[in-house]
Amino acid sequence: MPLKNTNVVSAYQTKFGRLDGITLREIFAEAVDGATNNAGIPKKDIQAVFVGTFIPEMLVHQGHTAPLLVDYAGLRGVPATRHEAACASGATALRSAVMAIESGIYDTVLVASAEKMTSVTTNKATEALAAAADDEFESSMGLTFPGVFGIAAVAHMAKYGTTEEDMARAAVKAHKNASTNPLAQFQKEITLEKAMTPRYIAWPLKLFDCSPISDGGAALVLTSNEKAKQYTDLPVKIIGTGQASASMNLCDRNDLTAFEASIAASREAYKMAKLGPKDMDVAVVHDCFTIAEIIASEDIGLFKPGEGAKALRDGVTALDGDMPVNPMGGLKAVGHPVGATGVKQAVVIYRELIGDAGANQVANHDTGIMHNFGGTGATAVVTIFRRSDV
Amino acid sequence: MSEKPTIEVYKKNIEDENFQAYKCVSCGRIIAPPSGTCYGCGGTKMEWAKVSGKGNLVAFTVIHIAPDEFQEETPYYVAIVELEEGTRVSARLLGVDPEKPEKVKLDIPLKLDYEKGKSGHTYLAFRPA
Numbered sequence: 001m002p003l004k005n006t007n008v009v010s011a012y013q014t015k016f017g018r019l020d021g022i023t024l025r026e027i028f029a030e031a032v033d034g035a036t037n038n039a040g041i042p043k044k045d046i047q048a049v050f051v052g053t054f055i056p057e058m059l060v061h062q063g064h065t066a067p068l069l070v071d072y073a074g075l076r077g078v079p080a081t082r083h084e085a086a087c088a089s090g091a092t093a094l095r096s097a098v099m100a101i102e103s104g105i106y107d108t109v110l111v112a113s114a115e116k117m118t119s120v121t122t123n124k125a126t127e128a129l130a131a132a133a134d135d136e137f138e139s140s141m142g143l144t145f146p147g148v149f150g151i152a153a154v155a156h157m158a159k160y161g162t163t164e165e166d167m168a169r170a171a172v173k174a175h176k177n178a179s180t181n182p183l184a185q186f187q188k189e190i191t192l193e194k195a196m197t198p199r200y201i202a203w204p205l206k207l208f209d210c211s212p213i214s215d216g217g218a219a220l221v222l223t224s225n226e227k228a229k230q231y232t233d234l235p236v237k238i239i240g241t242g243q244a245s246a247s248m249n250l251c252d253r254n255d256l257t258a259f260e261a262s263i264a265a266s267r268e269a270y271k272m273a274k275l276g277p278k279d280m281d282v283a284v285v286h287d288c289f290t291i292a293e294i295i296a297s298e299d300i301g302l303f304k305p306g307e308g309a310k311a312l313r314d315g316v317t318a319l320d321g322d323m324p325v326n327p328m329g330g331l332k333a334v335g336h337p338v339g340a341t342g343v344k345q346a347v348v349i350y351r352e353l354i355g356d357a358g359a360n361q362v363a364n365h366d367t368g369i370m371h372n373f374g375g376t377g378a379t380a381v382v383t384i385f386r387r388s389d390v
Numbered sequence: 391m392s393e394k395p396t397i398e399v400y401k402k403n404i405e406d407e408n409f410q411a412y413k414c415v416s417c418g419r420i421i422a423p424p425s426g427t428c429y430g431c432g433g434t435k436m437e438w439a440k441v442s443g444k445g446n447l448v449a450f451t452v453i454h455i456a457p458d459e460f461q462e463e464t465p466y467y468v469a470i471v472e473l474e475e476g477t478r479v480s481a482r483l484l485g486v487d488p489e490k491p492e493k494v495k496l497d498i499p500l501k502l503d504y505e506k507g508k509s510g511h512t513y514l515a516f517r518p519a
């Protein structure tokens with residue numbers, strides 16, 4: 001059965017990028033204010049907070065972040081719990097919030113997220129990111145995150161004929177879409193030639209195949225049907241949610257050309273929403289690397305296995321294509337403050353569906369799908385949204 | 391050989407260039423890297439198993455940018471290798487030029503080896519047979 005009672009009524013994303021001089025709690029508080037007070041939703045209406053953040057212990061030397069962050073953001077006393085699933089932290093926080101509303105325990109909750117990554121050196125940030133892979137058996141032999149996706153790229157290239165140029169096209173599209181998104185870390189278009197610059201990070205992935213290290217935050221307010229119209233005339237419903245896990249180790253998976261948790265999570269979400277890939281008007285997928293966007297577009301059923309690169313080549317996934325993917329620029333060009341990404345993706349879907357995406361508005365915007373995955377793809381969450389007047 | 395396998399010993403065996411996999415006592419499935427539960431039958435009793443050291447190349451990457459601990463070793467291959475016994479492991483790939491990965495063919499036969507890293511660790515490794 002499609003979910004019936006969960007409405008997104010406000011959404012806010014901070015600027016992503018290197019936010020010098022601004023700490024984790026300040027980023028978080030900006031996101032909270034943006035989704036509450038500044039959106040006409042009093043903080044006193046918030047009954048619980050679901051916090052997404054990945055690894056502040058290593059990045060800013062701070063654990064037990066949920067009460068600390070909500071206190072700073074003016075929500076002292078409100079129950080707050082942190083959700084951690086590496087890059088899928090944001091979507092797991094969102095999913096728990098959805099379940100809390102559907103259960104009837106709460107009417108109005110906040111999903112809020114932030115990550116501060118640039119306060120440490122790039123090497124230290126890389127080390128923190130590596131904690132999202134299996135330290136005993138993969139990280140300890142020098143397999144890095146770009147390496148994990150390099151392996152997926154090699155497998156996809158061998159099985160389907162995907163090329164380095166195809167992956168570069170994903171980067172070109174991301175930068176093009178981000179060029180009109182003022183919240184993006186990179187707002188400059190790049191040429192295909194530049195995207196192909198052979199600065200290898202983990203062959204066949206090059207510098208422009210990788211998302212950057214970023215600071216940033218995002219927040220959403222979810223509420224029940226009963227309360228939704230108090231806050232907005234045009235709520236967006238969450239009608240389906242799915243989550244699945246896979247092995248942490250890449251070597252424990254049979255198929256390296258797809259991410260099985262993404263496939264399973266999307267099936268569950270479609271089944272719940274009673275919709276299929278053809279019903280989607282817009283998709284936001286987890287493009288931590290260019291190959292990840294290509295594979296995700298196949299895993300969630302937008303294209304057949306092996307046809308994601310062709311869709312990209314043919315412009316199908318462009319902003320003005322038949323199936324726009326990452327219309328505001330994705331992780332690749334907007335940035336990837338890890339724990340905030342899943343909430344930011346929901347902000348993008350919300351803005352697209354209510355027609356508030358400005359230069360990045362997609363033509364058809366009734367229904368959207370969001371795919372957020374963590375680490376090596378060991379956690380995947382897929383969420384389906386539909387405008388309430390559809 | 392009769393003791394209950396542990397991750398610590400699994401890793402020490404690699405350091406000692408004496409790689410051994412886990413074997414499910416119930417169904418005989420070979421498992422590496424270690425799992426607490428058999429992927430085949432759900433059994434939780436494991437014993438050690440020697441492997442033939444033969445495998446084939448499933449996929450690979452070449453790491454150019456690595457954490458400090460490994461940076462001196464770059465560029466280096468990390469591969470997914472399917473052992474003759476059916477399990478897959480992540481390992482270093484030796485005997486191929488890291489500057490010419492486009493020349494490396496998938497599905498080629500490999501044999502077990504080890505690599506002494508500059509980091510001081512010994513890695514599980516394979517090279518073309």
Ligand SMILES: [Zn+2]
Nearest residue numbers: 414417428431
């Ligand atoms: Zn068994």
